[in-house]
Amino acid sequence: MQNEFSVSGSVVVQAPPEAVFAVLADPRKHSVIDGSGTVQGEMSGPQRLVLGSKFGMRMRRGVGYRITNTVVEYEENRLIAWRHMLPGRWRYELAPEGDSATRVTETYDYTAMMPKLLARTGLPKQNQRSIDATLQRLKAYLEGEHG
Template identity: 85%
Template sequence: MGQNEFSVSSSVVVNAPAEAVFAVLADPRKHAVIDGSGTVQGEMSGPERLVLGSKFGMRMRRGIGYRITNTVVEYEENRRIAWRHVLPGRWRYELEPAGESATKVTETYDYAAMLPKLIARTGLPKQNLRSIEATLQRLKSHLED
């Protein structure tokens, strides 16, 4: 778990192969299941499996309801996937082998391309770190149960 100047991230080891973990992350319909922020409300639109350049939308709620469209901006099958919405911050998942059938999953919110010093003062990075930690635990539970 940690924070550098313009990103926050945390990791967890999931007792599942990278292919199984990546299948969940690359399926936007699963995002409401693993979301630890409580903001993803479902009603997903887009492809069943994300690839580089895929666009997918979802209904969100943080105080008020809204819809957001994301675009996959980084993609390496079974290793890395990242997306962003209208703001240039990126949500990134990186997968590494952690034994014969386990995977270390690192989720990062990278806001360096935004107004990072302003964003840092809002408290959003600390809030996002808590959400990342909760998401990783939900992902782990989803795959291990």
């Protein structure tokens, strides 16, 4: 789903919110679930993220680079969001679905990043594809043999 200043997607995962959150709050798992193909691994930072945590990773989009993120929103087993030097924000919201499933909504919010200019770059559509792929990878990871 896309609005003027953000893109998002949702998936229902057959796992409790605690299990989903454990994957999202572990930066070493981000390369496993990344649907963009840009997260290359080589993580730095804590093993479990909390509000204010800084974590870095090696990325590749045409050329390789390193990025450092800061957790800017956090509610245990419900919400985690981070941003890097640009003010865009990656957010994951979790909502229980029945006894053992979780609706995961991932959003990339670029409201604070000159959104009209950014929209012309095609990046929001690319991020939408990445979100959809990430959510499917997260679902497969948690519902598969690793979950």
